[in-house]
Amino acid sequence: AQKITQTQPGMFVQEKEAVTLDCTYDTSDPSYGLFWYKQPSSGEMIFLIYQGSYDQQNATEGRYSLNFQKARKSANLVISASQLGDSAMYFCAMREPGGGSNYKLTFGKGTLLTVNP
Amino acid sequence: EPEVTQTPSHQVTQMGQEVILRCVPISNHLYFYWYRQILGQKVEFLVSFYNNEISEKSEIFDDQFSVERPDGSNFTLKIRSTKLEDSAMYFCASKKQGASTDTQYFGPGTRLTVL
Numbered sequence: 183a184q185k186i187t188q189t190q191p192g193m194f195v196q197e198k199e200a201v202t203l204d205c206t207y208d209t210s211d212p213s214y215g216l217f218w219y220k221q222p223s224s225g226e227m228i229f230l231i232y233q234g235s236y237d238q239q240n241a242t243e244g245r246y247s248l249n250f251q252k253a254r255k256s257a258n259l260v261i262s263a264s265q266l267g268d269s270a271m272y273f274c275a276m277r278e279p280g281g282g283s284n285y286k287l288t289f290g291k292g293t294l295l296t297v298n299p
Numbered sequence: 300e301p302e303v304t305q306t307p308s309h310q311v312t313q314m315g316q317e318v319i320l321r322c323v324p325i326s327n328h329l330y331f332y333w334y335r336q337i338l339g340q341k342v343e344f345l346v347s348f349y350n351n352e353i354s355e356k357s358e359i360f361d362d363q364f365s366v367e368r369p370d371g372s373n374f375t376l377k378i379r380s381t382k383l384e385d386s387a388m389y390f391c392a393s394k395k396q397g398a399s400t401d402t403q404y405f406g407p408g409t410r411l412t413v414l
Contacts, residue, residue: 217402217403219405224407225388225407225408225410226405226406226407226408227342227390227392227405227408228405229402229403229404229405232402273341273342275342283330283394283396283397283401284330284347284349284354284355284394286332286344286347286355286357287334287342287344287403288344289341289342289343290341291340291341292341
């Protein structure tokens with residue numbers, strides 16, 4: 183069974199600084215995908231970034247980038263120039279290997295990020 | 300920008316009552332999902348739905364749960380006889396047909412409270 187581990191229950195960062203949220207995963211399948219979602223206090227789940235196991239380059243989306251280290255099975259989210267609005271819970275999730283187009287997601291327990299002014 | 304919508308945002312019910320949670324997926328999406336998140340815990344997969352039938356369900360999705368796409372736009376989750384432990388946030392998600400890299404987009408969730 184696949185597994186996602188987020189070892190940081192909470193993180194603090196000063197506004198305008200960068201922060202890295204850790205995510206490690208466990209799978210024996212060579213084909214998989216990793217997602218990061220943001221959950222503000224209002225509760226919705228917002229897609230941030232995706233990394234496929236065969237992607238040659240690390241994914242980037244604006245201030246979000248994914249530090250993908252395949253050999254270490256880690257997919258850390260880097261948020262540059264933190265803003266107060268970045269304060270939220272962040273979930274790492276994995277697409278079930280071999281699931282094809284219709285896949286289910288397995289989530290980690292999340293990291294609560296607090297951005298201090 | 301199209302988005303997944305869910306109603307109601309908050310549902311309070313008595314134990315043993317039936318509830319129906321409603322979702323309107325993004326219009327050109329063909330894969331639909333329900334997930335739940337018990338307070339303070341991680342998000343868990345419940346069920347996936349494609350081509351008017353269940354594709355996969357988790358062990359949580361027992362006989363008390365059912366899903367339906369009653370028309371071309373709505374996707375519902377029914378809990379037949381609610382239990383206290385069904386109290387959670389329920390998320391609907393949808394994905395367009397295509398590559399496995401396509402993203403699941405989540406709705407804002409329905410917070411279900413069973414008393």
